[in-house]
Each structure stands twice: as structure tokens, then as C-alpha cells.
Amino acid sequence: MSNDRVIIFDTTLRDGEQSPGASMTKEEKLRIAKALERMRVDVIEAGFAIASPGDFEAVKAIAETIKDSTICSLSRALDGDIERAAEALKNANSGRIHTFIATSPIHMQYKLRMQPDQVIEQAVRAVKKARSLCADVEFSCEDAGRSEIDFLCRIIEAAIDAGARTINIPDTVGYSIPHQYAETMRQLLERIPNADKAVFSVHCHNDLGLAVANSLAAVVAGARQVECTINGLGERAGNAALEEIVMAIKTRQDLLGVYTNIETEHILSTSRLVSGITGFPVQPNKAIVGANAFAHESGIHQDGVLKHRETYEIMRAQDVGWNANKMVMGKHSGRNAFRARLEELGIVLPGEAELNAAFARFKELADKKHEIFDEDLQALVSDSLGEEAPEHFKLAFLEVASKTGEVPQAQLVLSVDGVEHKATSSGAGPVDATFKAIEAIAQSQANLQLYSVNAITQGTDSQGEVTVRLEKGGRIVNGNGADTDILAASAKAYLNALNLMQAGVHKTHPQADGV
């Protein structure tokens, strides 16, 4: 590998999933893994195989499906974890075991209750064990950002001698400052005698908003792998955002002198996929993938961009997937054009029945909204790509009355396994009234954990995409619904969540089993 290439290691499915409320089902993880592969991510950390049977199954399924990216499973520096990771990865085209142990004084003393020499011994044992099961082993010094440099040098030298070929220096608690983190990387590369036998990696958390800056500073100092997540998803304030790292490297190649293999035009669709699945909206001013990232509002900027794009734009919007295919479809578009457009968007529906159903929904939407954009198509097919959940509850009729100064009222008819039930309810607002009316029939006793609405495209005729997260007895489901009528979208999302819960499709926190 050229020494100028930066390996992109995506941990959306592992560290990203550790953010509260972002748990994903196996099916959803597979969809994201396919999008990451399409974007040519080098390494996909698919999960933490020992954490739960669900995590194990997801890593296994991803390892069996994805062919072009290396699939990685996290494991503590323990035999049982490492064996479980190896088992989940056994059918991978290219698999990696990522083992870690904490190296900071505070973690060693209070969390591990181990002496530094014992930590080194356990790290060496773990790396050797992992190497006995897998040729590609990564070793991480958890909380490296607060570890002593002399100790880092000792443990890393030993881990490389034991067979680790990637050494990760995580800023676990997001404490580092760019110049200091870069200096740590520089010293490690200089002082560790066998440093040339491993690729040095960074993994930065965003507690001080510095995850991307720290990662890039470490790349300048010699790191050649960056661990990151789509939309910066991750524990607490999140991880370094993949899209920002990749576009900074591409845009400032003149200064950084390195490159990645990422096909950047797939960034936006992947960001939307992750946002839709997790129900975490992307803020409008988010770099690269936010709705305003390439929007010029002020007259001076607009004038400048029209005269010469580079006056105010440092990247081309289409390079990350914006505007690339703003081609519009409408009610006269045929089934073949519909299928072709989906294929161009990387969407392949499982069969003809799903294609026909999606096409019927497309025609319905085209009657309400005369221009259909790529984003509309993505929302339209997301039902067919998601979890299989029989429609136990189905919306047959909805009427909501909302007037200034009066309490909103919702009246609806739900078909429950084909039998119609009516309910009326009032609420604090029209959405509240709608959900209460649904619950009057469904009696699910689930807790509403999240309700979010996003306009899929611009304009008041845009479809609203609603995510509803329900929780019951530790089981979590995310339901999605899209419609030009926000109340209908809300009802659909709520019913989708109830149907998923009914079908037993749920997510639990990845470390719910106490790992």
C-alpha cells in the first residue's frame, strides 16, 4: 500500500451504535454495511461479537455478505471475546479482530484494577490469541489520549512483537487538543523501534468538538488509518465524522499530501440512510451532508458563485452526491424508468412484488406532488427494504381537527388483522391526538422515546419523513413513515413501529447484556 493512502475504518455499526437510541437491527446493519462497501470503505467495524447474540449475528451476516471491505469485530483483551469475534468472522473474505485494553493510569487503577505490567501481559496474550485465529489483528490502547507516553511506547512495542499489524491510539474521552495529539503520534512513531511494522490509527471522540481536527493532525504526524462514523454518530458527542475526514483529505490534498479510496459521490445517500435508520436527523448546518452545506443565501455569495463557483465554494456539491441526479420523475414516468432510477441510486428491491408495490406508491405520490426527487424515491422504497413486519395494524382512515384556541381531536379507523376499529381522542396537539387515538385501539403500553419529522425535499409540497421510536420492556423499535401529509406520515410511522414490535423485530442496546 502506498504510504500516502489513509485507510478509512468505519465504526458506525459498532461505536456509532453505542450512542443512546441508535441501536440497529441486523437487517438495518446489513443495509448500512452494503452502502459502506459501495462507498469503498476499507474496513467496516461491524460490531462487538461477544456483546449480545444480536451483535454476533449481525457481525456474522455482514462478514458473509460483504466482499470488498475488511470486516472487523471488536473484542476486549479476553480469550472468550476473541474466540467469539473469530467465530463471527470465520466466513469473511477479509476479517480483522480488533482487541483493546485500557492504558491510562485512571482506567488501569480504577476500572481494570491492574498494575501496568499486568496490562502489558494481558495485551500481549490477547494479540497472540487473536493472531492464532486471524491474520489481521488491530490493537487499541483505550484512553490513549490520557495515557503516559512511555507506557504507550512499551505496550505498543510489545503488541507489535506479538503480531498486531494496526495500532490504534484512541482519544476515548475526547480530551486531546490537535497539536498535542499530533505530537503524541509523532513521538510514538519515532520512539517505538518496530513502529514500521504496523499501521498507526486514530480514533477520536468529539467531546470538545475536536474529533476531526485531532484525527487530521494525527494524519499529518504519520497516522495512516482513521476510525470514524457516518454523520459523526457515536458515544456521547460522537466520533469523527467520516464525511468530514474524507472531504478534508480530498479538498486539502495540496496541504495534507494523502488520499483515501472513498467514492465520495455516495456520501450523501449513506448519510441519509444512517439518519433514517437511527432516527438521528442531520442538522441543517452540518458540514458536507447538512441541507445548507452548499446553500448560498446571501446576495453577495450568490452573485459570486454565479460569476465563478470557486469564489465561495471549496468543494463541488455533486462530488458528495448533492444535485448529482436531481433528475425529476413525475406521474408520466414508467415502471422501467422507475426501476432504472432506483438502480442508479444503488437500490435493488428484493423481488418483483416489492418493485410493483413501490411503483404503486410512487404513482400515488406523483398524483399529490408533481415533481419526485431522488430523496422521495429513497423514502418511498425504505419500507420494502426494511424489516419484514406483517401489517397487523393498518391505517384505514384518519381525520384530525385542529383550530386556534380549541383542543385538537383525532378520529381514526384502524384495521387490526383485517377487522376495523374506530377511535376518537383529543391531545395536546394534532400528533398527540393521533397517537392517543391509535393507542386507544392498540393498547401497546409502549413508551414513546422519540418523534422526529424531516422534510425530505424542499418546498411545502415536500413529503414529511417521520421517525417514531417506541420502547417496551427494554425492547426498542424505530418506525418510519413518509407522506405529504405530516399527520398521515406520523400515524404510519407509529403503526410501523407497533407492527415491528408485534413481529418481534426489535433492537436492544448493544451492550445490554452487561459487556
Ligand code: KIV
Ligand atoms: O473510544 C474507544 O476507545 C474505543 C475503543 C474500543 C477503540 O471505541
Ligand code: ZN
Ligand atoms: Zn470509541
